[in-house]
Amino acid sequence: MLSRSSKYISRRFPSNITNSLLVSSTPVFIRSLHFSKPESLPTNKVKSLTTFQKYNFSQTMTQNNSVQISSVDEVAKIKNLSIFEITTSKPEQAGETFLVNDPATEDIIGQLPDMGLKETTAAIEKASEAYKSWSKVGARVRKEKILAWYELILKNKEDLARMITIECGKPYPEAIGEILYGASFVEWFAQEAIRSDGDTMPILTPSQRIFTTKQPVGVVGLITPWNFPNAMITRKAGAAIAAGCTAVIKPSPETPYSAIALKNLALQAGIPDGVINIVTTMKNVQEVGKELTTHPKIKKISFTGSTAVGKLLLSQASGSVKKPSMELGGNAPFIVFDDANINDAVDGLMICKFRNAGQTCVCANRIFVHSAIYDEFVSKAMTRMKETLKIGHGIIPGSTLGPVITEKAAAKMETILADAVSKGATVHEIIPESLKPQKGYFCMPKVLTDVNMDMVCAKEEIFGPICGIIKFDSEEDVLAKVNNVPVGLAGYFYSNNISRIYRVAEAIEVGMIGVNTGLIGSEVLPFGGVKESGLGREGSKYGLDEFLQIKSIVISI
Numbered sequence: 424m425l426s427r428s429s430k431y432i433s434r435r436f437p438s439n440i441t442n443s444l445l446v447s448s449t450p451v452f453i454r455s456l457h458f459s460k461p462e463s464l465p466t467n468k469v470k471s472l473t474t475f476q477k478y479n480f481s482q483t484m485t486q487n488n489s490v491q492i493s494s495v496d497e498v499a500k501i502k503n504l505s506i507f508e509i510t511t512s513k514p515e516q517a518g519e520t521f522l523v524n525d526p527a528t529e530d531i532i533g534q535l536p537d538m539g540l541k542e543t544t545a546a547i548e549k550a551s552e553a554y555k556s557w558s559k560v561g562a563r564v565r566k567e568k569i570l571a572w573y574e575l576i577l578k579n580k581e582d583l584a585r586m587i588t589i590e591c592g593k594p595y596p597e598a599i600g601e602i603l604y605g606a607s608f609v610e611w612f613a614q615e616a617i618r619s620d621g622d623t624m625p626i627l628t629p630s631q632r633i634f635t636t637k638q639p640v641g642v643v644g645l646i647t648p649w650n651f652p653n654a655m656i657t658r659k660a661g662a663a664i665a666a667g668c669t670a671v672i673k674p675s676p677e678t679p680y681s682a683i684a685l686k687n688l689a690l691q692a693g694i695p696d697g698v699i700n701i702v703t704t705m706k707n708v709q710e711v712g713k714e715l716t717t718h719p720k721i722k723k724i725s726f727t728g729s730t731a732v733g734k735l736l737l738s739q740a741s742g743s744v745k746k747p748s749m750e751l752g753g754n755a756p757f758i759v760f761d762d763a764n765i766n767d768a769v770d771g772l773m774i775c776k777f778r779n780a781g782q783t784c785v786c787a788n789r790i791f792v793h794s795a796i797y798d799e800f801v802s803k804a805m806t807r808m809k810e811t812l813k814i815g816h817g818i819i820p821g822s823t824l825g826p827v828i829t830e831k832a833a834a835k836m837e838t839i840l841a842d843a844v845s846k847g848a849t850v851h852e853i854i855p856e857s858l859k860p861q862k863g864y865f866c867m868p869k870v871l872t873d874v875n876m877d878m879v880c881a882k883e884e885i886f887g888p889i890c891g892i893i894k895f896d897s898e899e900d901v902l903a904k905v906n907n908v909p910v911g912l913a914g915y916f917y918s919n920n921i922s923r924i925y926r927v928a929e930a931i932e933v934g935m936i937g938v939n940t941g942l943i944g945s946e947v948l949p950f951g952g953v954k955e956s957g958l959g960r961e962g963s964k965y966g967l968d969e970f971l972q973i974k975s976i977v978i979s980i
């Protein structure tokens with residue numbers, strides 16, 4: 424029987440992922456197998472812009488009962504591989520290429536053009552040309568085309584999700600959840616396209632009428648992260664093109680194929696060429712970012728990523744006063760008060776902390792538990808983690824914990840652990856170290872107790888499967904600690920006291936609060952942060968306005 428909050432979670436995520444994280448079961452640990460990579464990478468042999476590698480990786484069996492995964496074989500199982508291919512330019516024009524790998528195996532899955540200034544400028548020009556007609560298309564036509572895009576995303580959801588798992592590492596059922604989440608923004612903004620109403624103002628002077636109309640801002644630059652390769656694009660691009668804007672998207676170099684597929688599906692849906700443009704790069708990220716934030720034809724920059732990069736982009740965009748939307752880093756508190764339902768709180772923590780191996784911007788980062796229930800909560804949470812966290816390649820059925828995105832991200836987890844231990848934390852193993860897959864950027868989940876506020880795990884965003892649990896004694900004490908950070912994206916707390924629910928929800932300095940739930944995202948939620956977590960709101964009835972500008976018209980009669 425699922426608890427109240429797990430039923431809620433199940434509405435948003437396919438039951439196989441929520442059940443596997445929430446409900447006890449016999450542990451089945453999974454190892455991924457490794458493949459030997461070619462010594463030198465044949466970038467000079469690129470035949471087409473999108474080349475999915477066809478090397479024969481030699482497969483070596485690890486110890487007993489290991490599950491074998493070849494990323495190359497897994498890519499080959501994608502039925503509609505053509506949607507991941509770049510079709511709008513030629514390899515010779517693009518010059519150099521970069522390699523994309525599977526973080527769970529380190530296998531190379533493909534290579535793409537490493538575009539730079541020239542290609543970015545060309546994409547902006549193309550978007551600018553397309554803007555002339557797209558911005559004039561009636562809203563009803565835009566709505567129909569965007570709905571057709573939505574249908575195609577749903578039709579291809581298995582292939583899109585498989586690619587997310589291969590290039591980003593999240594378990595396949597979670598990847599399916601992301602496609603449904605991402606598609607919900609496309610559907611939502613298709614419907615919003617016909618709702619960009621203006622206003623009629625009161626008549627102050629009998630001879631004057633004043634009204635407003637909303638117009639698209641123009642060509643927009645969208646820069647997105649790897650942790651939601653699909654949904655972070657649809658949440659921006661869906662709103663942008665519904666508003667009548669055209670877009671140049673720079674996806675993360677780790678997860679470019681999901682972006683390319685979205686663009687190809689948009690073309691198939693009848694959204695004209697040039698409305699959505701993709702610039703892929705690994706080496707020239709800064710150069711491309713500079714062009715997107717300084718080119719005079721770009722009127723808005725919408726970015727999701729780290730606070731450090733967000734600040735840089737804001738400063739670059741200030742030169743030509745581009746309208747900004749910034750979805751930046753967080754450091755989400757997850758508070759369990761002594762009047763909470765502990766089992767519900769454990770449910771919420773599992774989904775909130777371990778989704779995408781702890782790599783979502785709204786993941787629980789600092790877990791505060793009241794001293795009266797601390798031992799019980801820690802014991803129940805660790806039991807649940809031991810029962811349900813299964814590490815391995817996300818394609819393997821039953822796997823609930825994939826790798827982190829890069830070797831650097833895995834190394835950061837080691838640094839965070841070492842810092843905590845040096846400052847007095849106790850580390851609790853969840854999965855025996857001997858079961859760690861030998862290849863891939865896997866991090867073993869760990870619980871930290873005896874955590875204090877000087878530790879990096881309490882001060883900074885962890886972005887991985889480390890779970891530091893901090894003891895507190897009073898509401899006042901915990902609120903002071905919670906708000907003593909420069910960021911404020913999401914927060915969560917568990918309590919059954921209605922007065923406290925109002926009080927604490929209003930006191931925590933974040934843009935989004937989950938009360939008695941660990942999962943908050945949906946297309947109707949105004950998504951965004953306060954303080955250094957960003958500017959603007961995505962999704963919801965406010966999301967379209969980020970891509971519109973109000974024009975006031977005064978008529979003398």
Ligand SMILES: NC(=O)c1ccc[n+]([C@@H]2O[C@H](COP(=O)([O-])OP(=O)(O)OC[C@H]3O[C@@H](n4cnc5c(N)ncnc54)[C@H](O)[C@@H]3O)[C@@H](O)[C@H]2O)c1
Binds near residue numbers: 674713733752886952
């Ligand atoms: N608030 C949100 O909605 C949200 C959502 C997802 C991720 N995030 C945050 O993103 C961070 C993790 O993602 P990340 O590691 O990909 O962040 P990141 O800032 O390193 O990268 C995000 C994107 O910015 C690009 N980028 C990096 N440097 C750039 C530059 N100088 N100019 C232009 N583009 C540049 C990257 O290539 C990538 O496409 C975390 O802090 C997380 O909280 C926030």
Ligand SMILES: O=CCCC(=O)O
Binds near residue numbers: 783
């Ligand atoms: O990682 C950031 C986005 C997460 C979400 O939209 O729920």
